[in-house]
Amino acid sequence: MARFLVLGGTAWLGREVAEQALRAGHDVTVLARGESGPPPAGAHVVTADRSHPEAYDQAGGEWDVVVDVARQPTHVRGAVAALGPRTGTWVLVSSCSVYAGHDQPGADESAPLLEPCEVDEDGFETYGARKVACEQHVLAALPDRALVARAGLIGGPGDVSDRTGYWPLRFAHPATTDGSVLVPDIPLTTQLVDARDLAAWLVGAGAQGATGVVNASGPTLPLAEHLATARRVAGHDGDVVAVPPQWLEDHGVAPWSGERSLPLWLPLPEYAGFMARDTSAAEALGLLTRPLEDTLRDVLEWELRQGPGRPRRAGLSPGDERELLATARHDLAP
Template identity: 65%
Template sequence: MKILVLGGTAWLGREVAAQAVAAGHAVTALARGESGGVPAGVTLVQADRTAPGAYDAVSGTAWDAVVDLARQPSHVRGALSSLAGTTRSWAFVSSASVYAADDEPGADESARLLDPFVDDDEAGQTYGARKVACEQLVLDAVPDRALVARSGLIAGPGDHTDRTGYWPLRFAHPATEDGAVLVPDSPVGTQVLDVRDLAAWLLGCAERAVTGVVNASGPVLALGDHLETARRVAGHTGELVPVSQEWLAGHRVSPWSGERSLPLWLPLPEYAGMMTRSTAAAQARGLVARPLDQTLEDTLAWEVSQGPGRPRRAGLSPADEAALVDLARTAS
């Protein structure tokens, strides 16, 4: 097959390209190349998707599949205009952030979406609405050839968001002298999918020209069970210091990600469904997730290789956590 990855130098796109080459396909990646190089065997076409003629070098080819990871509507619009007429199968990687509400556990693809934001924007608060606009462009242009994969939280080695690597690394390197780790006392669900499994599934769908709009994420697991898996992988035997969501909010600890946060924790009840969405449609199309312990073992190894003391995009600093553990123990 001739596969065009629109991206291919960052995390998921690079994994898709690498697996496609390993499977014997002829792979081209169109990207600016600012996120890094392409995997060995992939042809890089350097182009800025905002520039006129961005797709000129690839528009004359009959592609068996295009895989697009764009988040800007103009990028999707331009790609479809240049390539849809000569492409057999079109996979667009969307996001579970397209949904208007996150409070319903088990919601499927029929759940209400955000209103589309049709202009390009870098603001985080428009991300989901821009993905809605991108989805609509794809489904309008190639309705019978499109796979729209609404990805949930992606995990695994290379997680530059620092969300899925935080817990195994923290359990392996506690912030306190006695090895205690601060954890949310919450029944919220978690739902992560290894980047390698998502890439393999996207490639398999391209090979089989699979279509549809589907949630692409991993099995649902209670936060406590996820943390216990991370703890086991890291070999942690220290104390757990559980605190409520009210305590965390009162001490200015943010959920999910960002500075001074606890990754994977989400407030209830408003986020009860964010990581408990139905993936039955994706599983029917062949999505398979590896065991969580395998993902976390490999993520921990990658985290250690990057240096445990590096600046992070999510989590508590060791100093912050040690101080919070002391406060939690004093209050108990």
């Protein structure tokens, strides 16, 4: 049994890490503000705000493993200064957004990084650069005791970003009476890691003292295969109306996320490698991922339990999709 400290531990991935560590029989403490939800049953709780210098005063003793999912550089810098000297292995969940370019499929961990950003803020514009700074703080303080996991697209039950749930939910409940669904027609790949698989690996690798910097994601699949899998788990038998990216752009549909968007669609060629990175180093450290079909089936069940009132962060509204489908059939008719 190892002593785990999860910095976070009440939101999606952090909570999953804490739960997986508990299931594996470890002694688990979570340090969090307590604003993202209740801690997992069985975990010890330290309530603290990491923006305050004394945040780690109550996290006394020594730790076999610390797992940090932070995206703010000052939080990471303060944590490694306070806890690093009494921690065996430090696991930082980073992101493949740290890379300066995303146009090369198969790129590994040696690819160039963004310039680090030390400013604590929210927003996607600086997310990757802030994660670079987080990595640098951990690796500088604990060069021989750190595992930096550059996670790819994380999905599964609990994903409020809509990147994994939108498609199976839309196929299960089309916006049109005839069951038609609008999809992007683009030779892009997807690469998804289930949060449960990522968390289980982080726990196991941390307990074993694994170190290094690795890309942590799942297998690369064509977007068309990903959508076909979502359609299959939803039991969809209506028409699939595939439209080219330029048509979507011309009609005000955005890629990836946000209002009036289509999740998983990204521009080419600049994002050809965004979801096609080399993950062999993580696999060598034991990363295993479940079939995409299982993840999408489970996220569909989770979406249906949430009901229709949850705010959406990506996708088309039913009204927008009906309008776009009518226009597409007119514009793209042979």
